[in-house]
Amino acid sequence: MKIPYAFLLTAFAAGQISAAEITVSAAASLKDAFNDIITHYHKQYPQSKIKLNTAGSGVLLQQAVRGAPVDVLAFADEVTMNQAQQKNVIEAGSRKTFAHNALVIAAPKSSRYAVNQLGDLQSRHFGRIAVSNPASVPAGRYSKASLEKAGLWAGLQPKIITTQNVRQSLDYIARGEVDAGFVYRTDAVLMKGKVKILATVPTPSAVSYPIAVSKSTKQAAEAKRFVQYVLSAQGQAVLNRYGFRKP
Numbered sequence: 001m002k003i004p005y006a007f008l009l010t011a012f013a014a015g016q017i018s019a020a021e022i023t024v025s026a027a028a029s030l031k032d033a034f035n036d037i038i039t040h041y042h043k044q045y046p047q048s049k050i051k052l053n054t055a056g057s058g059v060l061l062q063q064a065v066r067g068a069p070v071d072v073l074a075f076a077d078e079v080t081m082n083q084a085q086q087k088n089v090i091e092a093g094s095r096k097t098f099a100h101n102a103l104v105i106a107a108p109k110s111s112r113y114a115v116n117q118l119g120d121l122q123s124r125h126f127g128r129i130a131v132s133n134p135a136s137v138p139a140g141r142y143s144k145a146s147l148e149k150a151g152l153w154a155g156l157q158p159k160i161i162t163t164q165n166v167r168q169s170l171d172y173i174a175r176g177e178v179d180a181g182f183v184y185r186t187d188a189v190l191m192k193g194k195v196k197i198l199a200t201v202p203t204p205s206a207v208s209y210p211i212a213v214s215k216s217t218k219q220a221a222e223a224k225r226f227v228q229y230v231l232s233a234q235g236q237a238v239l240n241r242y243g244f245r246k247p
Helices: 005-018 030-043 057-065 078-086 118-123 139-150 153-160 166-173 184-191 220-232 235-242
Strands: 021-027 047-054 072-074 094-103 101-106 127-133 160-163 181-186 197-199 206-214
Touching: 005 166, 021 030, 021 220, 030 047, 030 166, 030 184, 030 220, 030 235, 057 072, 057 078, 072 220, 078 139, 078 206, 094 235, 101 139, 101 166, 101 184, 101 220, 118 153, 127 139, 127 166, 139 153, 139 181, 139 220, 153 160, 160 166, 166 181, 166 184, 166 197, 181 184, 184 197, 206 220, 220 235
Parallel strands: 021 047, 021 072, 127 160, 127 181
Antiparallel strands: 072 206, 094 206, 101 181, 101 197
């Protein structure tokens, strides 16, 4: 019995996709959720290989601009993805917003002090406050924008400890090296045994996460399939378990 040529081509293409290896560069706050998503993805596509690279969104963008191998980019704000689009780093039409988060003020579990409004951070009880670098980290940009809107950014400068990314801020809080810090709600929940949330911070713009296929990918089919998985009901269920909300 002869097997139709078109069928052979389709089967070959599917095999090529399932055997592809891709690199996903994702914002630091996505590390745990994306590791879980990748585990579930591998169960559905066992021959696929995915390398997860996490850092501050600005660092990931610079890596891509400088030619680092990357197939999928997932950032923690729309500003960084706008820059990626302007620099022609992402595939046109592949950009999608896949999750929302919330910015919070967190403190070591042992802290006895409350924050009812941002102005409470001026208290002597909060001598060291962790804030991610606003120049390269979305959490830092959200924090700075909120503090500027409240007229507090300049006055709090002597207290601010600048971190490389939101996970470093979280580590500082958990170890008691700062009295408070700005992190995402999803981060604080991950370390609820060592960290507690003092307040949710009103941000001028929504804390949203966009994802896109890299312009330089050599595995476009696999990259698109992974993006679709993140957007699918299965991917969204994993994100929801980690505290991310649907956009």
